Amino acid sequence: MKFSSVCVIGMGYIGLPTASMFASKGIQVTGVDTNARVITALQAGKAHIAEPGLQEHLLNALHSGRLAVSTEVVSAEAFIIAVPTPFYDDKQADLRAVVAASQSIVPHLRRGNLVILESTSPPRTTVDIVAPILEKSGLKVGADFLLAYSPERVLPGRILQELVENPRVIGGVDPASAEAGRDLYQTFVQGEIILTDATTAEMVKLMENTFRDINIAVANEFSRLADAFNVDIWEAISIANRHPRVNILRPGVGVGGHCIDVDPWFLVEAAPESARLIKAARGINDSQPAFVAKHIQSIARGLEGKTIAFLGLAFKPDVDDVRESPAVALARHLVSAGARVLAYEPLKPGANLQDIEQVEHLEEALAEAHLVVLGVAHGAFKALNPAEMRLKTKAEWVYDAVNAWDKHAWEAAGFQFYGLARKH
Ligand code: SAJ
Numbered sequence: 001m002k003f004s005s006v007c008v009i010g011m012g013y014i015g016l017p018t019a020s021m022f023a024s025k026g027i028q029v030t031g032v033d034t035n036a037r038v039i040t041a042l043q044a045g046k047a048h049i050a051e052p053g054l055q056e057h058l059l060n061a062l063h064s065g066r067l068a069v070s071t072e073v074v075s076a077e078a079f080i081i082a083v084p085t086p087f088y089d090d091k092q093a094d095l096r097a098v099v100a101a102s103q104s105i106v107p108h109l110r111r112g113n114l115v116i117l118e119s120t121s122p123p124r125t126t127v128d129i130v131a132p133i134l135e136k137s138g139l140k141v142g143a144d145f146l147l148a149y150s151p152e153r154v155l156p157g158r159i160l161q162e163l164v165e166n167p168r169v170i171g172g173v174d175p176a177s178a179e180a181g182r183d184l185y186q187t188f189v190q191g192e193i194i195l196t197d198a199t200t201a202e203m204v205k206l207m208e209n210t211f212r213d214i215n216i217a218v219a220n221e222f223s224r225l226a227d228a229f230n231v232d233i234w235e236a237i238s239i240a241n242r243h244p245r246v247n248i249l250r251p252g253v254g255v256g257g258h259c260i261d262v263d264p265w266f267l268v269e270a271a272p273e274s275a276r277l278i279k280a281a282r283g284i285n286d287s288q289p290a291f292v293a294k295h296i297q298s299i300a301r302g303l304e305g306k307t308i309a310f311l312g313l314a315f316k317p318d319v320d321d322v323r324e325s326p327a328v329a330l331a332r333h334l335v336s337a338g339a340r341v342l343a344y345e346p347l348k349p350g351a352n353l354q355d356i357e358q359v360e361h362l363e364e365a366l367a368e369a370h371l372v373v374l375g376v377a378h379g380a381f382k383a384l385n386p387a388e389m390r391l392k393t394k395a396e397w398v399y400d401a402v403n404a405w406d407k408h409a410w411e412a413a414g415f416q417f418y419g420l421a422r423k424h
Pocket of ligand 1: 153255257
């Protein structure tokens, strides 16, 4: 099948790069978002998301005349749903955006069209929720239109590259739908395209992120054990990882973002009795910011009246995204423990986070600090020179929660050095 027009619903971290990627391959694309401010920014040629290469890619797509953006869905040969699927307070998946996007396609759906759901969703969403909504058009899934699930699996910070290079899973409600999905994505995907059924593809996506969450949880649990036994966790991990079949991930301040800390819940909620390990891992990762805060508090012998220069608020290194960030959770725990926290996040100045006093320059954070806490291993922080830092702060000690700094260099510059699960 050959596609000449695509309508992408949801202009977020996945939809926007995907839309401009299709446009760059000669397909006529309409990018749709219900948020009028996002559409206004995109119409003015401004990517509202910071992602390497995206701004330029967007401008090229707009200038080519093959990408238009709108708040309204339009007719097209293929529709892609790339809207967020967060969860409610009780951890049930909030599928309202998927439902609304599916409904918005109904008036435009024509015989022979292909609809693809990309949003991470609980198992059976495509067949049990999306298909019945689309059939309100009077057309029958499989017989009249094609429907598939194809999860996005790109890593923030490397989205444009991974969109092209990663293997792509396409799960059709029937083989013809999966094959049509392959024909669409192979316009830009260079990685292997693997065809399966829709529910398997949904499960694959959830398993991938759950696998990573559980592996980070065991690393975090090891960090707690190492702390109890006075073992340097980083040395222990690096030795264990020399075993040919062991690859322990990195402990840290917790797990954030919008994927790994969310997606496992879709499995827990779908089948709580069968997902007990998954739930336990979530509990460990969610409580890691509190664990690290307690560690800092005990080293400081109380935080009341102390000022902390807190470096990094993003949810992981070298991204500007502070939503669902464990570093933000850690900073809030330190504030609750009585510290004055001056947070410096060079990639997101003015993030405007409740309870967090953010400063624009590193020097402002350092000037009055009693201690320095490193929460995120941004490249800019790894490159800090301890001797130069010594001249900028009277802080007696530093705490590295993410193993980004060289203990000996900081000690040589006159700091006491602490970190997550280091020998005391
Ligand atoms: N983290 C650790 N230790 C580690 C690795 C990560 O504490 O060793 C933390 C990070 O600091 C961050 C969180 O985990 O807070 C998640 O970061 P990440 O880099 O593991 O993943 P994301 O959320 O940026 O992207 C993940 C990816 N999934 C997998 O690697 C299985 C990506 O491929 C998915 O497309 C994405 O989720 C998604 O959208 O689902």
